[in-house]
Amino acid sequence: MQTPIWPYITPGISDDLFERLPGIPMSKCEVRLLMIGHLRLRANSILWDIGAGTGTIPVETGLMCPNGRVVAIERDEDVAELIKINCQKFGVKNVEIIVGNAPECLETLKEAPDRICIEGGRSVKEILEFCWQRLAIGGRVIATANTLEGLYGISEGFAQLQVRNVEVVQSSVNRLEARGTRQTFAAVNPIFILSGEKLE
Amino acid sequence: MQTPIWPYITPGISDDLFERLPGIPMSKCEVRLLMIGHLRLRANSILWDIGAGTGTIPVETGLMCPNGRVVAIERDEDVAELIKINCQKFGVKNVEIIVGNAPECLETLKEAPDRICIEGGRSVKEILEFCWQRLAIGGRVIATANTLEGLYGISEGFAQLQVRNVEVVQSSVNRLEARGTRQTFAAVNPIFILSGEKLE
Amino acid sequence: MQTPIWPYITPGISDDLFERLPGIPMSKCEVRLLMIGHLRLRANSILWDIGAGTGTIPVETGLMCPNGRVVAIERDEDVAELIKINCQKFGVKNVEIIVGNAPECLETLKEAPDRICIEGGRSVKEILEFCWQRLAIGGRVIATANTLEGLYGISEGFAQLQVRNVEVVQSSVNRLEARGTRQTFAAVNPIFILSGEKLE
């Protein structure tokens, strides 16, 4: 599925194509590419995206899974509205936005996901535990951390739930960016991406 | 297009799924994701991949562009055979492998590419110049460098050819890797990825 | 204090000046500079270096603290011998090498250290706890980790012991290295360095 604003089949939408709100985090293009790579989506994947923020993951995964569906969870109403605006901008129609706190707000969801992406949330371990029980066999979970506490929580959670084939990568990309008249090397802040599978 | 060995629609095939030859470079999964993201492929893209090495880019892009075609250029016969083996392993049928030196061996190619990926070659500037003339309007070029000379050559070449919307990123990913019984942070060697467009 | 082989007053001795043993880890020059920076040595510092490996920290700190003393702890006899050889090579005379397991082997040490450097050891938390009790008021501790478990252990240990002014940095240096006839960007594997103070 392509869209006039992003007429490509590859992920990695330019950051500046997304609408933004001040202070709302956005997964940068390069980090998103790694996240999407680790999600290993199928065309009909059902993805839960917890702490969806600006909505870049719902937009990208919505476009990549035309026969699938994305459920974006976001606790803040204004941010949920931002996700909606971004989905509309990119013509994404298979994203359902739920305003609420995870994991409570996930309880009403009927359909089991086969992909889970945890980008934020008050208690990553609780969220992880709930999502894991609902995750389809053969499904995959990824979670991102930009703090030491987040990295610990996810790593411990993965171990307790016996997540299989765990991979941990730390994205640490530098970009040449225009600063005035000069092109300066600037670092994209590092993100840890943990991923794994639920086997039988 | 999916394939039994990689039944996913997202790029980022695990490194260990590829057949390898000792000493032949392979773009690591994380670097490949960035490269593919910067290629911004269309479903029917015609991609020239110069210095295709292990063939990871032909395999990934061949899978992502079912209506497109990839021309993989590789000067070494054994390496060309390796690319063929990897394409077969992943059931990729839209990759043409040409054994020869770029840019000479490109002269017989009739069809203009809309995407160019330069991963290696004796003279990056000559290759770039030739490819640029053949590149379709609106097309994109990316090139990778892991040396200072490569970075210079590509950057100067881009400037001389007036490549537009140039982006430079440096991938610098760390992975948690098993070393004996411990999980150690290991760095994937940094790669510069330069990309841009041919406008008008 | 300078020495014929390193006639400089600044730390950061070239890696290839040290004698090495296969398989024995060595803190690379760039990482060592960060470690020494975080140690914030005084001319008369008493430093305990636990898991001294190749001995680069004892050599550098021994040279920098002519009125101080370094106690290097290493459990392996051959490695302890390597430290000795390196100290001799650089003319360092204020390093005492103890072969043994930390923290047990530390019990006989009379003098309280004002600097502690934990580079390795079976149980980082036990070592940390023991060292902390012996550390002089106003003293500093640093510890390095190249695994997730190490990072956790040190971080938790620091929290439990109420280490003050904790700083965490991750060194992630790239070097241009000769590989055959080319100069390739190569990553020095990333190391986390945690440091902090004991305030009364």
Add this chain to the structure above:
Amino acid sequence: MQTPIWPYITPGISDDLFERLPGIPMSKCEVRLLMIGHLRLRANSILWDIGAGTGTIPVETGLMCPNGRVVAIERDEDVAELIKINCQKFGVKNVEIIVGNAPECLETLKEAPDRICIEGGRSVKEILEFCWQRLAIGGRVIATANTLEGLYGISEGFAQLQVRNVEVVQSSVNRLEARGTRQTFAAVNPIFILSGEKLE
């Protein structure tokens, strides 16, 4: 030489101890450590620091070379004043500050330096050429770049002047930083440090 505000013999003064001016670049602690390491100072070194900015290198090297001298070149008067303030703050008395454009303003300097540090300046190649002629035999030059153009200019300049034992490192440090109530991994922007020697 120690000073009440930095009573240590090791370099790596905390960033927040320096006075700053908005918009004036400062070499961060971790980058400074690498720079100082590559300078390989002697106790009596004569260092020219071109484009001294906030003055962190003059302060650190002034402290480390009590029998040496630092000449700090800065074209902006307000910035030169800032360097002076920082030198006073740390009790550094062996730094001479020259307000002017390099290389012209260097012509009046009588004494040949044995260490050169180029942190900025209008034309890095011109500066490099002038400094190189004045550099004592056996002396060392380092230069930093945070742009592609800077990296090129220095690298080409080094090649033309036949600088020996050239080393190129790219510092790419991540720090755990307090952002509100959380500790977030933040990247220090990457800097290239090129260094080499003048032999015979």
